[in-house]
Amino acid sequence: MAGASLAATVSLQVYRLCPRRLMAHDFAAGRAHGGASAHQVANGGEHEDEVIPISTEELQDDDSDFERTALFNDGVSSCKPNAAGHANVRGWWWWLSWLVLLCVLLSSGFACRFLWQALFPMPASGAESDLETALTSLPRDGRRLTILISIDGFRNEYFDRKRSSSDRPLAPALHALARHGLRATRGMQPVFPSSTFPNHWALVTGLRPERSGIFSNVMYDPDTGDWFDKGTSLQGNQEHWWRGEPIWQTLRAQVSGARSAVYFWPGSEISNSQFSPPDYIPAHTYSSDVPYRTRVDQLVQWIGKADGNVSFASLYLNGVDHAGHEFGPFSAQVDDAIAEADQAIARLVKALSALKTIGPVNYIVVSDHGMTETSSARTLDLDEIFPDQKSVLVVDVSPICLLYPVQVSKQEAMQRISTYLHDNDGKEPTTGSRRSRELLENFQVFGSPAALPARFHVGDIDLWPPITILPALGWSVKYDKFKIGGRMDGNGSFGPEFADRAAKEVISGSHGYDNQETDMQALFIASGHSIRGQNKGSTSAAEGIRSVDVYCILSSSRTHSRQVDASFWLSKLSSSCPMTVPFRSRSNARRQCYVIVSC
Known part of the structure; x- marks a missing residue:
């Protein structure tokens, strides 16, 4: 009126x-x-x-x-x-x-609507209400369980996405977990490069690539001729690549009789002199086609065994990363993949709440990296720089380019790249090349791993190739002759041993960039009996957390329920987590790194 x-x-x-x-x-x-x-x-x-x-x-x-x-x-x-x-x-x-x-009249109507929603909020749906009940109904006594869930490629910003024409989040299960625990609102910083294998191994070992041995999804050893392709060693020498102690091995050493169950975690199938696989893993190798329902139900079955004594479990969900690569981070397909992953987590939480053989549960939900939008218009074409495929050996272009000079010296290879970036010393650019200014602004070339920024922590990696082309966010390197598993012969040439894996001419989404970029920040949510949020029932912040910190959190949340003294944390930081010490004082270490864990 x-x-x-x-x-x-x-x-x-x-x-x-x-x-x-x-x-x-x-x-x-x-x-x-x-x-x-x-x-x-x-x-x-x-x-x-x-x-x-x-x-x-x-x-x-x-x-x-x-x-x-x-x-x-x-x-x-x-x-x-x-x-x-x-x-x-x-x-x-x-x-x-x-x-x-x-x-x-319209303004008055909108004001009344917002006031009504504030005074009388919409009740949660039946599924969300059941999830809230499942999170609060677990007993405080009994066999304690910590679950690590990875949603590959889940960019931190995805958490805040809403359903179309609705105020409801795309991921209600994640929001419920955050309300009952805490979340890193600005995201969790991955290790560099922000790729799948380096970060998944960092999450379960607490080690950066220079200590863990896994610095890329694809690696090559010029001394042995061995290739590492997403967890597979062509010569079968797994110990040559994998280093560190994963959390399931730590659990065996710290808790007598404790077991672990892992469904698809990069590195979980590896066995060498340092560690062996978890007690329960799938009988088959990794396949992205295995439905989430199958993964969740199998994990619950392992956990629910009366004599299983499973104290640590992990689950890997790959669909969000696939959709981001294929369609870009702002696509409807990514939204659908987010919702699907969230439904799998809700299914897991509800199934565990119905088990009578377990007690308190801690949930740690993470991602390995973020995702950014890319385009074929923002590329550097290596084919124009090295038209002869025998000149260099390209190890990886995803999106950082790592290469070895083969029939040319390192100086000559560097000079060719520099000449291309400067548009042939001011001459007209070759057909298909990008403008000189754009290339110079968005690509950096390094002649050794030690020349890269020290904060990347790659200077001591002996297998890091001698030449690195580092693109800016959203840019990428294109090389159509790129082969996985190419091996140099006595004449300095190499041939493909695997199917062609050419860099896509049109890429909608990618990662692997500078780990300080906002688009690369990963998801971190912790919820459960051993997780101390600032205010239960509302999201608490866990800012500054990094992927290398998660191992210590997993270890502490499982093996220590109360009264953990400073000497324990310092011993963990100095031995099991030697690469996670960003602190200047002894008291500061415990307060900043482990405030989220109940002590």
Whole structure:
């Protein structure tokens, strides 16, 4: 009612002040005094129409008719006489008054809607209500369980995405976990490069690539000729690549009889002299085609065994990363993949709440890296720099390019790249090359791993190739001759041992960039009995966390429920987590790194 009254008042003021109405009154006043209108006076009194004097009574009747008819008739589009014989006048001010009224009414409606939602929030759906019950119904006594869940390629920003035409989140299960625990609102920083294998191994070992041995999804050893392709050693020498102690091996050493169950975690199938696989893993090798339902149900079955004594479990979900690569981070396909992964997590939480053989559960939900949008228009084409495929050996281009010079020296290879970036010393660019300014601004070339920024922690990696091309966020390196498993022969040439894996000409999404980039930040949520949030029931912040910190959190949340002293944390930081010490003081270490774990 108040809005309508305001609109009416504004409309009336607009009407009273409009030039057309004032002109009409001036004209009427001129007639009342037997003279010309203001318009006629301004033109020297000349007018083709004769001015006819009228009486005061006629003026009052005329003005009243004018006001009544002008409010409802358009004098511009139609000038039809009213019952008294006067022309109706209606102009822009009439439409303006109604427009103001409409805007005020709409604003009042939206304000009332938001006020209603604030005072009377929409109740959770049945599925969300069941999930909340599952999170709060687990017993506090009994066999404690910690579950690590990885949603590959889940960019931190995905957490805040909403369903179309709705205020509900795409991932209600993740939001419920965060409400009952905490979340790194600015994301978790991955190790560099922000790729799948280096970060998944860092999550379960607490080691950066320079200590863990896994610095890329694809690696090559020029001394042995061995290739590492996403967890597979061509020569079967797994110990050659994998280093460190994964959390399932730590659990065996710390807790007698404790077991672990892992469904598809990079490195979980590896066995060497340092560690062996978890107690329960799938009988088959990794396949992205295995449905989430199958993975969740199998994991619950392992955990639910009465004599299984599973204390640590992990689950890997790959669909979000696949959709991001194929369609880009802002696609509807990514939204669908987010919802699917969230449903799998909800299924897991509800299934575990129904088990009678376990006690308190800690959930740690992470991703390995983020995702950014890429385009074929933002590429550096190695084929134009090295048209002869025997010149260099390209190890990886995803999106960082790692290469060995083969039939050319390192200096010559570096010079060719530099010349291309500078557009052939100012000459006309070759066909298909990008503008020199764009290339120079978005690509850096390094002649050794030690030349890369120290914060990347790759300077001591002996297998890091001698030449690195580092693209800026959203840019990538294209090389159509790229083969996985190419091996150099005695003549310095190499041939493919695997199917062609050429870099895509059009890439919608990618990762692997500088690990400080916002788009590369990963997801981190912790919820459960051993997780101490600032306020239960509302998301608490866990800012500054890195992927290398998760191992210590996993170890502590499983093996220590209460009263963990500073010496324990310092021993963990100095031995099991030697690469995770960013602190200057002993007291600072415990407070900043482990405040989220119940001590």
